[in-house]
Amino acid sequence: xxxPQTRLDxxxxxxxxxxxxxxxxxxxxxxxxxxxxxxxxxxxxxxxxAILEATALLLEEGKSCSTxxxxxxxxxxxxxxxxxxxxxxxxxxxLSRQVRARLAxxxxxxxxxxxxxxxxxxxxxxVLAAVQADRERPLLASRLxxxxxxLPLETDHRRIMTELCTAITTFLEHQNVAYGVKAxxxxxxxxxxAGALIDAARxxxxxxxxxxxxxxxxxxxxxxxxx
Numbered sequence: 001x002x003x004p005q006t007r008l009d010x011x012x013x014x015x016x017x018x019x020x021x022x023x024x025x026x027x028x029x030x031x032x033x034x035x036x037x038x039x040x041x042x043x044x045x046x047x048x049x050a051i052l053e054a055t056a057l058l059l060e061e062g063k064s065c066s067t068x069x070x071x072x073x074x075x076x077x078x079x080x081x082x083x084x085x086x087x088x089x090x091x092x093x094x095l096s097r098q099v100r101a102r103l104a105x106x107x108x109x110x111x112x113x114x115x116x117x118x119x120x121x122x123x124x125x126x127v128l129a130a131v132q133a134d135r136e137r138p139l140l141a142s143r144l145x146x147x148x149x150x151l152p153l154e155t156d157h158r159r160i161m162t163e164l165c166t167a168i169t170t171f172l173e174h175q176n177v178a179y180g181v182k183a184x185x186x187x188x189x190x191x192x193x194a195g196a197l198i199d200a201a202r203x204x205x206x207x208x209x210x211x212x213x214x215x216x217x218x219x220x221x222x223x224x225x226x227x
Contacts, residue, residue, distance in 0.1 A: 024104060024159050025097045032152040033093035037084045048084055050074040052095045059143040065092070089151055096148050097156055099133060099140070104163040106132050111167050115174040119224070122171060124217045130164075131198055131208040131216075138207040145199070164191045177224055186227055190220055 025031065027038045039045040054074035058065050067088050071081045085091045110129035114122035134141045168187035172178050178186050197219060201212040208216075 024101050024163055025156070029159075030155070031093075031097075032155065033086070033090045035084050035090065035094055036082075036086060039084075047074075047076060047080065048094070050076060051081060051084065051091060052098055055091050055095050056137070056140050059147075060137065060139040062143075067091070092144075092147055093151060093153060093156070096144055096151075096153060099144060100156065100160045103130065103133055104160050104167075106130075107164055108167050111171060114171055119175050119177070120217070120221060122175060123220055123224070124213070126168070126171065127194065127198075127213060127217050127220065130194060131213065134198065134202055134208050138202065142202060142206070161188075161191060172224075178227060182227075186224070190223060193223065194220060 035048075037044070039048045051070060051074045055065060055070050058069060058073055063069065065088060067081055067085075068078060070088070070091055071078045074081070081091070085094065107126060107129045110125050114125040116122075117125060165184065165187045168190055169183045172183040172187055177183070194216065197216045198208065201208050201216065205212070
């Protein structure tokens with residue numbers, strides 16, 4: 001059986017495992033707003049990272065995210081930015097993929113620990129991993145959500161959901177909660193509900209606090225025990 005962790009180990013030496021371009025999003029993937037140029041060398045990866053980080057900072061600061069503003073903040077020429085992207089929406093899409101791919105990677109990385117814990121502690125570890133990005137950069141998460149809704153990124157989101165559901169299915173089977181199709185269905189429900197709960201908690205307070213983390217964990221456990 002190929003688990004998220006075995007796929008991760010196999011892909012660590014892939015030249016695309018960087019700059020927000022992970023095994024989930026590669027040059028061979030059919031993407032809306034795909035980059036014009038995919039980074040292959042260390043220098044080009046650093047350039048793309050600088051462009052995406054500059055975009056993230058501008059979003060957090062509530063400033064203009066025009067291509068000129070992004071290039072200036074990143075310290076690159078506008079012509080360099082256009083080597084990689086068709087325009088602003090392409091940059092935002094790449095940043096979205098980077099953030100979401102890191103989310104999937106963080107959850108997958110927590111999987112081994114979660115599988116060795118009790119069911120309650122394992123669920124809490126996975127929820128904590130899922131909210132890590134929100135807790136570290138809550139403004140970025142909020143601003144990206146607003147902009148993503150206006151972009152054709154449905155395929156990207158489905159790819160991330162598939163990765164997350166695979167990880168949760170592995171967890172449920174390891175915990176002897178469910179197996180096969182039943183585990184896959186329950187995992188899909190848990191991922192969807194967890195996403196909604198996390199978004200709602202962030203909208204209320206701007207970030208995910210410890211008490212909200214405990215509440216989300218408890219609600220997911222109630223769904224698991226209802227099966």
